Amino acid sequence: MIEIHVIDAFADKPFRGNPAAVCLLERFPSDQWLQQVAMEMNLSETAFLSPQEDGSFRLRWFTPTVEVDLCGHATLASAHYLWETGRVDRKQALTFHTLSGQLTASASEDGWIRLDFPVEQITETEAPDRLADALGGAVPRFVGTNQLDLLVELDLEEAVRELKPNFAIMAELGVRGVLVTARSQDERYDFASRCFFPALGIDEDPVTGSAHCALAPYWRDKLGKDQMTALQSSARTGVLRLTLAGDRLHIRGQAVTVLKGSLLHLPAQ
Structure with a gap:
């Protein structure tokens, strides 16, 4: 079984903010399987994490229909998941390798999470x-x-x-x-x-x-x-x-876990 959590991001209480599913995998299976899981979750975003040897994580985001290059709330949810489950010490900053380059997340003592994202000029x-x-x-x-x-x-x-x-x-x-x-x-x-x-x-x-x-x-x-x-x-x-x-934006938000479950149908080897 593969663990999957649903986390309300940019929220200080359940059923507010934006829900994202977060799934930690030893390695990424086929894109088809990832897309099928995202379709099944039917949330605006499902985040898939895979640990790297240096302690960082690869991070990918899928809507029910496509993979996207950048997602803030599912990154916030992913950071919350890694700290809350004890997979990473909350005092340790997180590094994510994504289609939008390297992103980081850090936790503050007041419970807010800070993301470091690129600025996009209008x-x-x-x-x-x-x-x-x-x-x-x-x-x-x-x-x-x-x-x-x-x-x-x-x-x-x-x-x-x-x-x-x-x-x-x-x-x-x-x-x-x-x-x-x-x-x-x-x-x-x-x-x-x-x-x-x-x-x-x-x-x-x-x-x-x-x-x-x-x-x-x-x-x-x-x-x-x-x-x-x-x-x-x-x-x-x-x-x-x-x-x-400068050319970076620090986005701070809170997150709350609302569901913990397991995927019973695993990807083909």
């Missing part, structure tokens, strides 16, 4: 045809891109919360995802967002750490702040503490 772009239709009629005040996703700023946080996207149209925009954001009207947060990835089989991702690699530098330039607190305003909600340091 450049203004023309709004794609039918973007307004994809946004359910919402009118953007800014549209930008990091070559993979669109970043759309709306005038009010309320408009972000009440957004009713047309996912069929959004999936045809020719981008990986759409990040919709606005300045927060709550003094506890600097900005709010919702993130949609229907082209990847995820209509709305509850909390998206990797999206903040683009959202954080965008709002730094608007607010003049290197340290910010962000709210992702999905139905589950999640809070992220962000610190920009």
Whole structure:
């Protein structure tokens, strides 16, 4: 049997934040088996870890339909899993080798986990045809891109919360995802967002750490702040503490394990 946990990331209590499945393997089996497990878990992300001789880990992320290059909440969940199960001492920082290069995670005494991710700069772009239709009629005040996703700023946080996207149209925009954001009207947060990835089989991702690699530098330039607190305003909600340091972004969040189980059907040898 192979152990698998479901962990709510960017959450301080169960059933909030973004759930990710985490599975530790001695070595990676076929991509087909990994994709089948992710499809079976049917979460926005399933993370697969494999230990390396130097104490680091290879880390791969799968949605129910595809492998992705970068995922924040499943990286946070993976770090939480390794420390909580005692496979790595919590005082020891973690190094992950991924399709987006080397990522690290470290734990603080207050229970928060810090991830070190690359920054993705946003450049203004023309709004794609039918973007307004994809946004359910919402009118953007800014549209930008990091070559993979669109970043759309709306005038009010309320408009972000009440957004009713047309996912069929959004999936045809020719981008990986759409990040919709606005300045927060709550003094506890600097900005709010919702993130949609229907082209990847995820209509709305509850909390998206990797999206903040683009959202954080965008709002730094608007607010003049290197340290910010962000709210992702999905139905589950999640809070992220962000610190920009050159071309890196430190993302801090919490995590809670909600399920522990075993995979009974093992990959072919």
